[in-house]
Amino acid sequence: xxxxxxxxxxxxxxxxxxxxxxxxxxxxxxxxxxxxxxxxxxxxxxxxxxxxxxxxxxxxxxxxxxxxxxxxxxxxxxxxxxxxxxxxxxxxxxxxxxxxxxxxxxxxxxxxxxxxxxxxxxxxxxxxxxxxxxxxxxxxxxxxxxxxxxxxxxxxxxxxxxxxxxxxxxx
Amino acid sequence: xxxxxxxxxxxxxxxxxxxxxxxxxxxxxxxxxxxxxxxxxxxxxxxxxxxxxxxxx
Numbered sequence: 001x002x003x004x005x006x007x008x009x010x011x012x013x014x015x016x017x018x019x020x021x022x023x024x025x026x027x028x029x030x031x032x033x034x035x036x037x038x039x040x041x042x043x044x045x046x047x048x049x050x051x052x053x054x055x056x057x058x059x060x061x062x063x064x065x066x067x068x069x070x071x072x073x074x075x076x077x078x079x080x081x082x083x084x085x086x087x088x089x090x091x092x093x094x095x096x097x098x099x100x101x102x103x104x105x106x107x108x109x110x111x112x113x114x115x116x117x118x119x120x121x122x123x124x125x126x127x128x129x130x131x132x133x134x135x136x137x138x139x140x141x142x143x144x145x146x147x148x149x150x151x152x153x154x155x156x157x158x159x160x161x162x163x164x165x166x167x168x169x170x171x
Numbered sequence: 172x173x174x175x176x177x178x179x180x181x182x183x184x185x186x187x188x189x190x191x192x193x194x195x196x197x198x199x200x201x202x203x204x205x206x207x208x209x210x211x212x213x214x215x216x217x218x219x220x221x222x223x224x225x226x227x228x
Contacts, residue, residue: 005176050186050190053183053186056179056183057179057180057183060179060180061180147179148178148179151179151182151183152176152178152179152182155179155182155183155185155186156176156182158186159182159185159186159189162186162189162190162193163189163193165193166193166196166197170197170200171196171197171200171207
């Protein structure tokens with residue numbers, strides 16, 4: 001687990017180093033004119049992702065109390081909201097009006113948000129397996145390690161989004 | 172030392188802490204850029220203290 005955290009910190013850290021270099025050391029305005037960041041869509045996406053963390057927590061607490069249907073509903077809602085986030089992100093990419101070939105700013109923007117989207121995609125795959133297993137009755141109040149581990153990963157992805165959203169879109 | 176990825180409940184709590192920290196930095200940066208920098212330093216110090224302070228027996 002510590003190796004995983006360390007590798008993730010180094011991975012995101014390298015992209016954030018590039019981001020801070022472009023923005024602060026290089027002195028380039030963020031976002032570089034005439035481009036604008038779709039803050040509204042990203043804010044909606046942020047609320048969706050934070051709500052999905054709440055439903056994930058609901059799923060875990062439900063199965064700990066032996067509430068199987070609560071867990072199933074929580075996992076399904078988390079998966080649907082994660083999918084909504086990813087679709088929203090793709091929609092944002094299509095409408096954003098710039099591409100990676102347009103300079104350092106778009107490159108860093110796509111790298112940071114794209115890296116996070118890759119993590120969301122992996123999280124969705126884990127959630128899909130968890131949901132299928134939940135509907136097949138693989139989890140109980142005594143045996144729910146799979147839900148616990150998936151939940152930890154999902155919250156980690158959400159923490160990373162808060163950092164990315166704050167630095168890239170807001171500040 | 173607190174491990175925020177020890178359990179799902181702990182990770183969820185850590186997410187809440189990060190949201191509060193980010194909100195403080197955004198609010199301070201909205202007022203003044205350097206106030207935002209100062210808030211970021213304070214938030215990271217608080218986060219470090221929170222991680223070092225384990226409330227579980």
